[in-house]
Amino acid sequence: MKSLRARLAADPAIGAGNVLATVIAHGADLNGPGLTFDTAVDDYPAEHPLTLGELDDRVQARTSWLRDQGIGRRDVVAIWATDAADIVLSFLALTRVGAIPALLNGKMAPAIAEEYIRRLRVTGVLADAAHRELLQEAPILGEPKELGTGDPAKAPAQYRHHQDDPIVITHTSGTTGVPKAVLHTHKTLYAALKHLLTMPQSQGTDRILNALPIPHTATILMVNQVLGNRAEMLLLSSQDASVVLAQIERWKPHGVYGFAVTWAGLAREDLAAHEMDSVRMWFNTGDCAHEPHIRKLVAVGTRETVGRGGRTTIRGSHFVDGLGSSEMGHNGFHITHTIDSDHYGRCIGKPYQFAEATVLDANGEELPVGKVGLLGFRSPTVSPGYWNDSVNTYKFRLNGWFLTGDLVYRDDTGHFFHLDRVPDAVAGFDGPQLYTSMSEERILAALPEVQDCTVIIVAEDGRFVTDVMLELAADADPTADRDAQVREAVGEEVAATIRNISVVAEDEVPVTVTGKVRKVALRQDRLSGVPS
Incomplete structure (x- = not known):
């Protein structure tokens, strides 16, 4: 008899919207691993390792609640929350009724979140208590934790997805403002996992700590991967x-x-x-x-x-x-x-x-x-x-x-x-070749006392100028002259454009909701000169 992983790989109907139900339908042990969250799930305490059966029961409760609210096929429902359990369980329930969950990072600025939700043209929003207060006009369905009060015995059957059906909307980091809303289908978000099911499992994939941003595409991939592999996973909200x-x-x-x-x-x-x-x-x-x-x-x-x-x-x-x-x-x-x-x-x-x-x-x-x-x-x-x-x-x-x-x-x-x-480089097919990410790599490799660094390039007065910001180890001397070392590390072409090398604290560098440096914001700040 084929292994469960082989049966999943051969199933033409499996996709990113029905992995939980399909794994159970193929006979997976209901007492085997489901998912573990760092916060409480209904009556289960934080870090209780939900079995597959317990996970399915909690998802079915949420499916029932959504059906009672009239949520179904092609309804776009935004989820704005912090807890991993709120986001992942809501995703699993929404896809089970054929809806399209749109996941928002909890760190998104309220004004941007409101505009992002407006552009999605949602049917409703599930927002936790902290985020619900920040929304002025969005149509609130309820808080994600409310969904757990539904009756699992009255849950509708798993929606039958076509491979081209949309099953989730996630967003980009938003380095330039309102993030772009990325659509994935039943097929696209499972294609890689279906391939991996045919390959030997790598070391370390049987017990996983998920430190990926929870509303990101990567976490949805990981949830479906561990369910198919029958592995353990603890999902962190931070x-x-x-x-x-x-x-x-x-x-x-x-x-x-x-x-x-x-x-x-x-x-x-x-x-x-x-x-x-x-x-x-x-x-x-x-x-x-x-x-x-x-x-x-x-x-x-x-x-x-x-x-x-x-x-x-x-x-x-x-x-x-x-x-x-x-x-x-x-x-x-x-x-x-x-x-x-x-x-x-x-x-x-x-x-x-x-x-x-x-x-x-x-x-x-x-x-x-x-x-x-x-x-x-x-x-x-x-x-x-x-x-x-x-x-x-x-x-x-x-x-x-x-x-x-x-x-x-x-x-x-x-x-x-x-x-x-x-957007961060000066690198036409002719002319100067100035790369910020490669410059950062070279600085970090050359100066061990630099724990992280940020390089930005701006056009000013008809020329390109480069600013270098160094984040130092706690025991490093912030007053030491590192000018020559930095210039040698980045190479002649970038070194010739360096205007300023400064030491900064970690919290002085603006980042997106997923931790990427907002170089566009730094460039805008520095167009008029080096900040004081």
Whole structure:
């Protein structure tokens, strides 16, 4: 008899909107793992490991509540909350009735959230108590926790999704203002997972600490992945490094999933002083991670190797890096680092087997090895577009490729290297080649006392000028002259444009709701000169 994973991979009806019901229909043990949340779920206390049956019962209660409110096929319902349980359970219930959940990050500014919700043209909003008070005009259905009062015995049957049905709307980081609303379908958000079901499971995927932003596409992927793999997962409502570190020591995960901002925070800590041996693997998505942060993480934890003497456990963990976005639907690239790795320099690895990637010029023509250009991506995981926004949907398509907004090149081995985001660089196909992300990578690699840094480039008086902001370790001298070291690290072309090198505190750098630096805001602030 085929394994459960094989049966799921072969099921033509499975998709991102019905994984929970399909896993149960294929005979998964109801006493096996469901999900674990860091807050209470109805009558279950925080961190109670819900069994598959208990999870299904709590989702069915919410499905019943939604049906009683008249919510059903194609209704768009926004969810604005902080607790992981509120967001994930609401998502599972809304997709069960055929509705389209739209997930909002709890840190979004109220005015932006109100405008974002207006643009979605929602049927209603589920908002927790704190966020409900911040909305002035949105049609409130209730608080997510209210849904748990429904009667699971009266829940309707699982909605039958077509593969092209929309099943969730998530949003981009909003680095330039109101985020774009990214649509995913039953098929696109499960295509990568269906492929992975046919592959051997990696070390660290049996017990996962989810430190990804909960309303992000990546968390929906992880929920469906662990349900299909019959794995354990604790979902954290906060991605702060202190919270993640405490849960690593207490819950002892084998894998930790997160964004680059969490790894930067963990790298600030003396990890050797903490109990980290349980961690086999770190998995990064979103922006690729910086080498110094990766090196600190792979130095702790343990991993298994197989040699002539059999299976042994050795010091040091794996770090799986890559590049992903809400629009890409899953990490498009992957590369694995260990203590012995030397393939850095913002290498994002090779595309997954289910994806294709290339480097394009402005006309959509493919560029040769070594030439920097626009990253073009093609995959069954790619979002079909932005909700209610055909202008941006087609703006980011070129010659049959999705444009990710990144500048990259590839080498003769097929590995891709990430240089910058298009809006942050000065990098036409002729003229100066000034990259902020690559400059940050080089500074961090060259100056060990710099824990993080931000580089921005602005056009001023007909020339380009570069500002460098350094975040130092607690024991580093903030008055030391690092000018020569920074200029040498970034290279001659960027060094010639440097206007200012300053030391800043972590909270002086503006970030988006997912922790990405808002370089557009910094550029606007500095157009009139260096801030006092």
